[in-house]
Amino acid sequence: MVEMAMYILAIGVGILGLVSMIRAFAGPTATDRIVAMNMIVTSVIVYILIFVYLDANYFFIDVALLFMLAAFIVTLCVLKFLREGRLL
Amino acid sequence: MIFLVRDILAVLLLFGGLFFLSVGVIGLIRLPDVYNRLHALGKCDTMGMGLIVLGLMLLIPGTTNVVKLALLGALTYTINPVMTHIITKTAYVRGTPMAEGSFVISTYYEEDEGEFFMGEDE
Numbered sequence: 173m174v175e176m177a178m179y180i181l182a183i184g185v186g187i188l189g190l191v192s193m194i195r196a197f198a199g200p201t202a203t204d205r206i207v208a209m210n211m212i213v214t215s216v217i218v219y220i221l222i223f224v225y226l227d228a229n230y231f232f233i234d235v236a237l238l239f240m241l242a243a244f245i246v247t248l249c250v251l252k253f254l255r256e257g258r259l260l
Numbered sequence: 261m262i263f264l265v266r267d268i269l270a271v272l273l274l275f276g277g278l279f280f281l282s283v284g285v286i287g288l289i290r291l292p293d294v295y296n297r298l299h300a301l302g303k304c305d306t307m308g309m310g311l312i313v314l315g316l317m318l319l320i321p322g323t324t325n326v327v328k329l330a331l332l333g334a335l336t337y338t339i340n341p342v343m344t345h346i347i348t349k350t351a352y353v354r355g356t357p358m359a360e361g362s363f364v365i366s367t368y369y370e371e372d373e374g375e376f377f378m379g380e381d382e
Contacts, residue, residue, distance in 0.1 A: 174319060177271045181312075184278050188285045195288050195297075203294050203351040207301060210343065211288060214281070214305050218312055221329075225319060233328045237335070244339050251350045 175226070182222050189215035202254055206247060213243040266318055273315030280308030293359040294351045302344035309336045 189212050196208035220236040223229075253259055287300025313333040317326050 174267050174271060177274055181274055181278055185281065188281055192285050192288055201294060201351070201356050203347055203354075203356060204297065206347055207294070207297055208288065210347075211285060211301060211305060214309055218277075218281075218309065221312065221316055225316060230320065230322065230325045233325060233332065237328070237332050240332070240335060240339065244343065247343055248346070251346055255350045255353060 178222055178226055182219065185215045185218045185222070189219075206250060210243075210247065213240070270315045270318040273311050273318070277308040277311035277315065280304045280311065284308065293362070294356050295348065295358065295362075298344055298348055298351075302340065306337060306340040309333075309340075 192208050192211040192215070196205050196212065199205045199208060217236050217240055220232055220239065224232045224236070249259060281304065284301045284304030287304065288297050291297050291300055310333055313329055313336065317329045317333075320326060320329065
């Protein structure tokens with residue numbers, strides 16, 4: 173039962189990531205694209221966690237954590253560039 | 261018996277998280293404005309991710325893995341509101357146009373608009 177739920181969850185989260193890619197392509201402003209990228213990052217983290225359970229390979233939790241922190245830093249840098257026109 | 265109860269609880273939490281993520285993505289696609297989209301996604305994203313991490317904490321064996329997942333959930337609950345706040349403030353400072361019929365009550369940034377103002381988004 174739990175494996176079936178995990179497969180359904182993987183399909184659903186994949187569909188959500190692909191649908192939010194529509195907003196990343198068609199967003200009118202740059203901040204729309206950043207919001208869509210935020211959602212795509214969340215779906216990728218959930219995907220990594222699902223495959224942690226399905227493969228029983230528990231070291232990939234660290235990969236999910238590192239991915240989230242790296243995405244946070246990247247979002248901060250892009251927002252600072254949009255706001256001030258320079259990075260440093 | 262106890263494992264069956266644990267599995268049912270975990271599946272309920274996982275599908276609750278999927279429901280919240282779906283509501284956030286529907287808001288991201290259908291709402292007319294950057295601020296409305298952030299209002300939909302900034303909360304549903306955090307809640308869905310937190311519920312999925314909580315459901316996985318019931319399923320995964322080992323104390324170390326559970327503690328790592330708890331750290332992941334805590335970081336999600338701290339980072340996501342900060343990111344939403346910064347995105348909203350950047351959109352407001354850049355002068356992104358709002359939807360039809362919306363208005364601003366606070367004029368917080370009116371006097372030092374020249375410092376940060378980089379030009380309008382079209």
